[in-house]
Amino acid sequence: MPNQLINETSPYLLQHAHNPVDWYPWSEEALNRAITEDKPILVSIGYSACHWCHVMERESFEKEEVARVMNEKFVCIKVDREERPDVDAIYMDAVQAMGVQGGWPLNVFLMPDAKPFYGVTYLPQKNWVNLLSSIRDAYEEHRPDLEQSAEGFARELNLTDADRYGLTQSDPLYSPETLDVLYRKVAVKADDEKGGMRRAPKFPMPSIWRFLLRYYDVTGNDAALHQVRLTLDRMALGGIYDQLGGGFARYSTDGDWFAPHFEKMLYDNGQLLTLYAEGYSLTKSPLYRHVVYQTIAFAQRELLSPEGGFYSALDADSEGVEGKFYTFTTPELQAILGDDYDWFADLYNLTDEGNWEHGRNILHRTESDDSFAERMSWELADLNVRLDASHTRLMRVRDERIRPGLDDKILCSWNGLMLKGLATAYRVFGEPEFLALALRLAYFLLKNMHDSRNGRLWHTYKNGRARQTGFLDDYAAVIDGLIALYQATFTESWLSEADRLTQYVLTNFADSDPSADDLLYFTDKNGEELIARRKELFDNVIPASNSIMAENLYALSLLLERPAYAERADRMLGRVQPLVQQNADYLTNWASLFALRVRPTAEIAIVGPGAEQLRTELDAEFYPNKVLCGTTEKSDLPLLQQRGAIGGKTAVYVCYNRACQLPVTSVAEVWQLLR
Numbered sequence: 001m002p003n004q005l006i007n008e009t010s011p012y013l014l015q016h017a018h019n020p021v022d023w024y025p026w027s028e029e030a031l032n033r034a035i036t037e038d039k040p041i042l043v044s045i046g047y048s049a050c051h052w053c054h055v056m057e058r059e060s061f062e063k064e065e066v067a068r069v070m071n072e073k074f075v076c077i078k079v080d081r082e083e084r085p086d087v088d089a090i091y092m093d094a095v096q097a098m099g100v101q102g103g104w105p106l107n108v109f110l111m112p113d114a115k116p117f118y119g120v121t122y123l124p125q126k127n128w129v130n131l132l133s134s135i136r137d138a139y140e141e142h143r144p145d146l147e148q149s150a151e152g153f154a155r156e157l158n159l160t161d162a163d164r165y166g167l168t169q170s171d172p173l174y175s176p177e178t179l180d181v182l183y184r185k186v187a188v189k190a191d192d193e194k195g196g197m198r199r200a201p202k203f204p205m206p207s208i209w210r211f212l213l214r215y216y217d218v219t220g221n222d223a224a225l226h227q228v229r230l231t232l233d234r235m236a237l238g239g240i241y242d243q244l245g246g247g248f249a250r251y252s253t254d255g256d257w258f259a260p261h262f263e264k265m266l267y268d269n270g271q272l273l274t275l276y277a278e279g280y281s282l283t284k285s286p287l288y289r290h291v292v293y294q295t296i297a298f299a300q301r302e303l304l305s306p307e308g309g310f311y312s313a314l315d316a317d318s319e320g321v322e323g324k325f326y327t328f329t330t331p332e333l334q335a336i337l338g339d340d341y342d343w344f345a346d347l348y349n350l351t352d353e354g355n356w357e358h359g360r361n362i363l364h365r366t367e368s369d370d371s372f373a374e375r376m377s378w379e380l381a382d383l384n385v386r387l388d389a390s391h392t393r394l395m396r397v398r399d400e401r402i403r404p405g406l407d408d409k410i411l412c413s414w415n416g417l418m419l420k421g422l423a424t425a426y427r428v429f430g431e432p433e434f435l436a437l438a439l440r441l442a443y444f445l446l447k448n449m450h451d452s453r454n455g456r457l458w459h460t461y462k463n464g465r466a467r468q469t470g471f472l473d474d475y476a477a478v479i480d481g482l483i484a485l486y487q488a489t490f491t492e493s494w495l496s497e498a499d500r501l502t503q504y505v506l507t508n509f510a511d512s513d514p515s516a517d518d519l520l521y522f523t524d525k526n527g528e529e530l531i532a533r534r535k536e537l538f539d540n541v542i543p544a545s546n547s548i549m550a551e552n553l554y555a556l557s558l559l560l561e562r563p564a565y566a567e568r569a570d571r572m573l574g575r576v577q578p579l580v581q582q583n584a585d586y587l588t589n590w591a592s593l594f595a596l597r598v599r600p601t602a603e604i605a606i607v608g609p610g611a612e613q614l615r616t617e618l619d620a621e622f623y624p625n626k627v628l629c630g631t632t633e634k635s636d637l638p639l640l641q642q643r644g645a646i647g648g649k650t651a652v653y654v655c656y657n658r659a660c661q662l663p664v665t666s667v668a669e670v671w672q673l674l675r
Contacts, residue, residue: 004030009462010080011407012048016057020067023078026087034075034112041110042074043080045088049250049263049313051322052122053105059125066129073136074109082312083460085471086523090532094153095119109135111171114531115150154669158530162517165537165579169517172574176218178581182591183215183224185584189644191255192574195231197585200255204235204248206271211588213278214595214624225282234277236291239364242326243348246294247302248272249316250541258364259356262316262323262404266303266414267542269295270310272662277428282622284329287368292425296434297569299418304436304437306408308444309461310418315405325404327360328394336393344390347357347372353476410461411471412449415441416477417542423484427619435488445478455504456524470528472520472536475505477546483555488619490611490630495559502556502565505549519546519570537576543589546572551593553598558603558627561638561658570594596625600656602674605639606630608650617667623674 004024005017016023024030026043034041044061046053048492060066070076081088091108091336094116108119123131138146143460161167186374191198197205209228216224235241238257242247248268249260273292280288303311318325330352334341348363349355356362367375373383425431449458449466457470457478484500485491511518519535522545536544550572555565573580573593580587580594604626606614611630618628629639643663645651651663654673661673 005078009460009465009467010048010083010409012050012053012080012082013078013406015048016061016078019057019061020064020071021061021076022071023076026077026079026084029073030077031112031114034110034114037075037196039073039075039110040135041077041112042070042504043077043079043087043091043106043108043110045079045091045106045108046078046104047082047313048405049265049315050104051261051263051316052103054317056105056122056128060128063125066125069129069132069450073132081361082407083409083468085473086527086530086534089522089534089536090157090530091116091119093157093534097153097156111147111150113150115154117146117150117153151671154531157534159403160516161519161535161537162575163512167517167575167579169571172570172576172577172594172597174594178577179215179218179595179598181581182584182594183219183221184210185581186211186588186591187227188222189585190231192227192230194256195227195234196257200252201251201261202240202255202257203251203541204240204268204272205541206268206275207539207589208585210275210278211592211595213282213622214592216282217622218595218598221433228279229283229285231277232285232288233368234366236276236287237365237368239362241291242298243363243365243576244326244391244398245302246291246296246298248295259362260323262326264298264314266299266310266312266411267417269299270414270417270419270421271503271542273418274424277421277425278622278624281428281620289429292429293431294426296422296437300437302406305408308440308447309373309410309415309448310441311408312411312414313407314403314523315407318402318404321358323356323360323362325398325401327362329359330354330361332397333361333394334395337390340386340390343376343386362576408462410449412445412457412459412461412474413477413542415445416474416479416481419445419478419481422486423481423488427484427488427615430616430620438481438485438488442482443493449474455500455503456526469524470550471524471527472505472509472522472545473542475501475509476545476552479505479552479556480548483552483559486559487615487628490606490615490628492635495556495637498552499556499560502552506568517575518568519575520549535543537579538583538586539589540586544587546576547587547589547593550590551596554596554601555627558601559629559637559639570597573597599625600624603655603660604628604640604670605643605653605655605660606650607634607643607653608632608638608645608648610650614650614652614667614670618670621671626674637643 001016003022005013008025092102096102100119103121108116110116189197196202212224212228234257240257240260247264250263250265251261253259276288276291286568316322337344350361354360373380419441422434426434449461457474458466459468459470459474479498479501482494486494490609508524513614522534522536538544550569553565553569564647584591609632611632629637631640643653647666653660653663
């Protein structure tokens with residue numbers, strides 16, 4: 001018999017719907033039952049592509065004898081962390097406050113009022129059952145102690161960020177010297193041999209490298225650019241990147257970018273499209289172009305829904321084995337490649353016994369196409385022909401395999417990141433297919449994940465059903481994507497939608513206390529009330545929703561002439577600047593905004609019949625500290641008012657702080673003004 005999860009839409013919850021555990025989704029029904037029956041609550045949090053979540057399910061949650069203990073002693077709640085990031089964030093913070101290393105599966109024990117008192121991550125079955133008994137004994141015999149502990153953790157969770165980090169309101173100090181401090185905080189932890197940060201496992205962390213690109217743009221520091229190129233090269237050649245099908249895995253388990261944890265997440269790939277497209281616009285590296293084109297092809301092939309939104313993730317496992325879909329034994333490769341095996345094995349570091357587990361090979365490289373072709377005394381074009389033929393043969397075999405599980409829920413925030421990636425890729429490469437995908441995605445989001453009655457976004461969508469009041473990261477990412485899409489197309493409706501969503505955010509996510517800071521809550525004031533309401537500050541694998549919103553406010557202040565938006569962005573950055581200076585490697589998206597503010601931002605208005613062509617030429621080069629607006633005729637946008645073509649030629653107006661220089665009619669002249 002299925003449990004209470006059977007009516008959910010989350011693939012992760014549905015995976016547990018036939019467990020003998022009497023799971024509930026996070027709901028008033030479950031919370032009320034705990035109060036009525038006076039039972040502690042077990043909240044178990046994970047996600048569909050989580051390898052150790054699957055292991056714990058097989059070892060414990062599928063076992064009748066384990067489920068019997070859980071059902072008798074606890075009210076058991078299953079949470080998809082991607083569907084309920086608000087719940088996950090609160091209890092992850094609580095577990096870390098307990099001194100436990102966070103991770104998933106996250107298993108947290110709560111009093112009936114939902115206040116936490118203990119938590120763990122993965123445990124094998126014997127340890128898990130022993131813990132369940134110990135927790136229940138403590139609940140029955142030492143309840144006052146547990147209540148006191150839970151109250152303490154609840155107070156900790158409700159501390160303001162100003163109290164927790166000693167933050168005070170101050171004006172941001174935009175200076176090259178402070179920017180150098182931020183750079184050094186990141187550079188000292190960077191791996192200058194293998195790329196990425198000097199730790200294992202290695203995560204892509206796109207916001208770090210985008211900050212270094214912006215730092216390089218301001219300072220011309222070659223060491224910063226070298227670190228970015230080293231990282232982007234090594235990731236693109238490593239096992240973390242699917243060398244056959246495109247797309248990045250979530251992280252590399254080692255320090256060499258070799259062995260990935262094979263799940264592929266939409267949020268990584270959306271952000272990495274933006275990063276590699278920007279990297280190409282600066283370096284013109286053919287490898288970065290290849291990564292962008294192949295990653296978009298992967299997302300279109302394996303994650304695109306028929307309606308135009310993108311699914312969330314692909315599992316690491318297939319047939320119960322991690323990475324089986326993506327790896328090959330040496331005999332398989334020899335049979336498929338024939339006479340091409342030897343050079344292919346040399347290029348991809350294959351071994352007779354397999355370079356990974358169970359005699360299997362992960363395709364990974366440490367050598368560029370140019371270097372390998374030279375070593376083989378081949379023309380580069382010849383190598384490309386050989387590679388294309390070999391990849392095609394291997395993909396044909398791989399496509400016949402049992403595929404990894406697909407998490408087919410559509411998350412608003414992650415699709416916002418993908419929209420930004422597609423729009424940026426179009427701006428850099430001018431590929432019509434990239435724009436078509438971006439437009440289709442934008443229409444999908446505003447039709448299916450936007451409630452026109454009240455202006456709200458929905459967080460998740462599946463099977464024609466949108467649900468869960470949107471979080472700040474949903475708004476921040478979608479607004480960012482819409483701003484990029486406007487600058488790619490000059491279609492003003494995208495900018496209007498971005499502004500409407502921004503006004504909704506400022507009305508419903510801001511602190512109602514007039515003495516409070518200008519940072520925004522993660523949850524909508526109209527959403528469910530939890531035991532704490534938090535503000536997200538730190539940039540992680542996804543940048544903090546506050547840092548994305550601060551950059552959105554700054555961009556919109558220029559495009560729409562809204563000084564109040566820029567003032568708020570400055571106050572947000574001023575509040576966190578001391579924290580950024582202390583821990584820049586954990587707040588690199590904030591640092592990117594700081595880098596933009598060190599110098600005035602170019603406000604570029606393009607007016608005339610060739611507006612699109614001039615935009616294309618300007619976007620082909622790396623110049624992040626600009627906003628673009630344009631029209632073929634006339635527009636009511638502030639930057640475009642009372643501006644027109646010159647003698648029938650398209651004119652470009654370059655402005656700083658709303659003061660414009662004389663118009664010019666060629667891109668070469670624009671670059672002279674900018675540089």
